[in-house]
Amino acid sequence: MIQLQNIRKSYGSHEVLKGIDLTVNKGDVVVILGPSGSGKTTLLRCVNFLERPSDGQVTISGFTVDCKQPGKQNVLKLRRKTAMVFQHYNLFKHKTALENVMEGLVVAQKLPKEEAKQKSLDVLEKVGLSDKIHHYPSQLSGGQQQRVGIARALALSPEVILFDEPTSALDPELVGEVLAVIKKIAREGVTMIVVTHEMGFAREVANHIVFMDGGVIVEEGPPDEIFSNPKEERTKQFVRRITPEWSYVI
Amino acid sequence: MGKAFDPALIFEFLPKLLAYLPVTLFILVAALFFGLWLALLIALPRLYKVPVLSQLAAIYVSFIRGTPVLIQLFLVFYGLPAFLQLFHLDVSRANPLFFVIATYSLSSAAFFSETIRAAVNSVDRGQIEAAYAAGLTGRQAFVRIVLPQAGMIAFPNFANSVIGFLKDTSLAFSIGVMDMMGRGQTLISATAHALEVYIGLAIIYYLVVIVLEKGFVRAERRLQRHERKWASA
Numbered sequence: 001m002i003q004l005q006n007i008r009k010s011y012g013s014h015e016v017l018k019g020i021d022l023t024v025n026k027g028d029v030v031v032i033l034g035p036s037g038s039g040k041t042t043l044l045r046c047v048n049f050l051e052r053p054s055d056g057q058v059t060i061s062g063f064t065v066d067c068k069q070p071g072k073q074n075v076l077k078l079r080r081k082t083a084m085v086f087q088h089y090n091l092f093k094h095k096t097a098l099e100n101v102m103e104g105l106v107v108a109q110k111l112p113k114e115e116a117k118q119k120s121l122d123v124l125e126k127v128g129l130s131d132k133i134h135h136y137p138s139q140l141s142g143g144q145q146q147r148v149g150i151a152r153a154l155a156l157s158p159e160v161i162l163f164d165e166p167t168s169a170l171d172p173e174l175v176g177e178v179l180a181v182i183k184k185i186a187r188e189g190v191t192m193i194v195v196t197h198e199m200g201f202a203r204e205v206a207n208h209i210v211f212m213d214g215g216v217i218v219e220e221g222p223p224d225e226i227f228s229n230p231k232e233e234r235t236k237q238f239v240r241r242i243t244p245e246w247s248y249v250i
Numbered sequence: 251m252g253k254a255f256d257p258a259l260i261f262e263f264l265p266k267l268l269a270y271l272p273v274t275l276f277i278l279v280a281a282l283f284f285g286l287w288l289a290l291l292i293a294l295p296r297l298y299k300v301p302v303l304s305q306l307a308a309i310y311v312s313f314i315r316g317t318p319v320l321i322q323l324f325l326v327f328y329g330l331p332a333f334l335q336l337f338h339l340d341v342s343r344a345n346p347l348f349f350v351i352a353t354y355s356l357s358s359a360a361f362f363s364e365t366i367r368a369a370v371n372s373v374d375r376g377q378i379e380a381a382y383a384a385g386l387t388g389r390q391a392f393v394r395i396v397l398p399q400a401g402m403i404a405f406p407n408f409a410n411s412v413i414g415f416l417k418d419t420s421l422a423f424s425i426g427v428m429d430m431m432g433r434g435q436t437l438i439s440a441t442a443h444a445l446e447v448y449i450g451l452a453i454i455y456y457l458v459v460i461v462l463e464k465g466f467v468r469a470e471r472r473l474q475r476h477e478r479k480w481a482s483a
Contacts, residue, residue: 043414050379080385089381094398094476107394120336136476156384 001025002160002191007046007056007067009039016042017053018215023162024208027189031202031223034212035238040195043212044162047074047193048082061159071151080108083153087165089145091137097124097148098133101155109156123151141176149179156184161185163194199242205225211235259446260453263437267450271458273429277419281354282412288355288358289362296367307363314360315325319353320421326353327425350422354415361411369404402473409466413459420455430454 002024003122009017016039024030032040045051047058052069054171060081065074083104091100100119105116124133127147136172137145146166153161167175179201186192186205196202202209202223209226211219211234219226230236292310295303314322327349331342341348373396381391423432434447441447 048383050382076385076387079382082383084380084383086376086383088376090376091375092380092395093374094402096476103381103394104384104386107390138477146359152380152384154370162383 001059001061002047002193003057003059003100003166004043004047005057005059007043007058008054009042009046009051009209010054016215017046019056020212020215020217021221022210024138024191024193026159026191028045028208029186029192029194029206030208030210031194031196031206032201032210032212033196033202033226033238034218038212039215040212041164043163044193044195047160047162048079048084050084081159082162083156083160084162084164085146085149085153085166087169089137089142089149089169089187091145091148091152093137096134097129097140097151100137104152104156121149123155124148125193126154126185127151128177141174142170143177146170146174146178150178150181150185154190160191160193161198163192165195165197167196167198197242199227211238211240255445256443257446258448259441259443263434263443263447263450264453266437267430267433267447267454270428270430270433271454273347273427274416274431275458277350277354277422277427277429278412278416280351280379281358281415281419284355285358285362286349288359289366290361292359293366293370293397296363297370300331311360311363314357319357319418320424322357323350323353323421323425326356346422346426349425350419350427354419357418358411360481362408365404365407365411366400369400369407372403373399405466405470405473407460409470412466413462415460417455420451 002022005022006021007020007022008015010199012154020039020043022030022043032043034040039078042051046053046056047060049058049065049070051119052070053109056067058078059066063077063081065071065078091097092103095103098117101124102113102116105111106113109116111119120132121133124130127150129147129151130142132140132144132148135144137148140148142154148159150166163182167178170178175198177199182192183201183205184192194202194206204223206223209221209223210217211226211232213228214232219230219232226235227239268282292307294300296307298304327346330349330352331340331344334341377395377399378391381395382388386394419429420431422429423435426432430451434451437447438444
């Protein structure tokens with residue numbers, strides 16, 4: 001279980017997150033929606049301390065880090081319970097697909113090389129890239145790179161995978177293959193928090209939607225409720241504006 | 251004035267000069283070895299913005315870049331023994347080669363530290379974030395992800411500097427080191443055929459640079475194999 005309590009983040013005098021509370025249960029697929037600048041990506045990056053929150057607490061499966069004085073070792077321990085998929089993939093440029101997936105297993109988790117390799121080959125097969133394991137990122141399409149990114153996260157067997165707009169840097173025709181992979185692993189019960197603009201995907205895969213605006217959670221609930229029957233005026237506006245053009249079936 | 255120009259002498263001098271090529275190369279390799287480690291030490295406080303140390307490093311780099319290497323050579327040659335005297339160490343009779351290597355290490359370190367700093371800073375921030383997200387420590391991320399990529403970025407610049415330093419070593423004779431240039435000076439004193447000696451030296455330096463350049467091109471291609479669009483089968 002992941003629990004965020006009173007997460008705050010300020011840049012100078014500008015407060016980006018104004019005290020966020022969020023609970024994610026094991027196996028949940030939580031999608032965070034909201035207009036740009038609403039703080040959703042910042043919130044996601046606070047979970048693994050790529051952004052250090054100014055205040056609050058992050059708890060992942062019983063391990064709590066106090067954001068006021070996190071401490072290097074605690075942050076490392078917390079990060080090792082998570083994995084992240086980035087908007088721009090951020091694959092290690094000088095490593096092949098296989099080496100990218102193995103890196104965290106060998107270096108952070110200290111698995112023996114052979115075991116790490118086997119595990120990496122398994123997840124690469126799961127994302128459909130068994131034939132590309134010796135390719136460098138520059139030799140892969142955007143969609144393939146992002147699938148390696150997902151494999152890299154999945155291989156770590158984290159408590160939660162954080163997806164930061166995983167499809168927004170992709171060519172439109174490559175979005176489908178990446179969403180299909182995310183959907184597949186969601187169905188296997190992997191806990192995830194996803195920041196995305198893909199409304200169709202959110203509606204179909206999420207079991208909990210969080211709508212953020214202006215650094216606060218405006219409304220949260222099951223997808224049907226948020227999309228069909230939002231309570232807050234701000235959510236209604238957002239859903240009305242964004243649903244028609246984005247509601248395609250994956 | 252020298253004697254009449256005699257091209258045949260060039261070929262007579264070449265092997266005599268070549269016999270001292272190893273000394274020149276030794277100075278270069280030793281200075282590069284120490285210089286690179288020192289460069290990393292100078293670059294780190296500036297990269298991590300360590301107070302005081304980073305300012306000191308900046309002053310050091312600025313001083314080295316702002317003074318001719320010939321003067322640095324004399325500063326070390328006369329200054330280092332005086333400095334070590336304070337600690338009751340007498341190095342005034344040490345082999346001049348030692349001072350030469352010390353100077354070129356100190357000097358190349360300043361240039362390399364700038365190259366390293368620029369290269370490390372130009373590694374995409376996302377690479378470090380990905381390393382952290384995968385559970386790597388700061389040091390692991392730096393050594394395993396940032397440094398290799400910085401190395402590739404810095405390599406062409408580094409290669410250029412090496413060629414520059416090779417040529418700079420020709421100043422070592424001025425504090426009495428018997429390298430190729432030093433040997434050339436003795437040949438000139440003995441025969442008064444200065445032009446032939448300098449032509450011979452030019453040929454040798456030029457050939458060594460060509461060999462180095464070829465090697466660097468190969469190394470660069472190998473280092474940047476991950477940038478190639480097609481995987482080799």
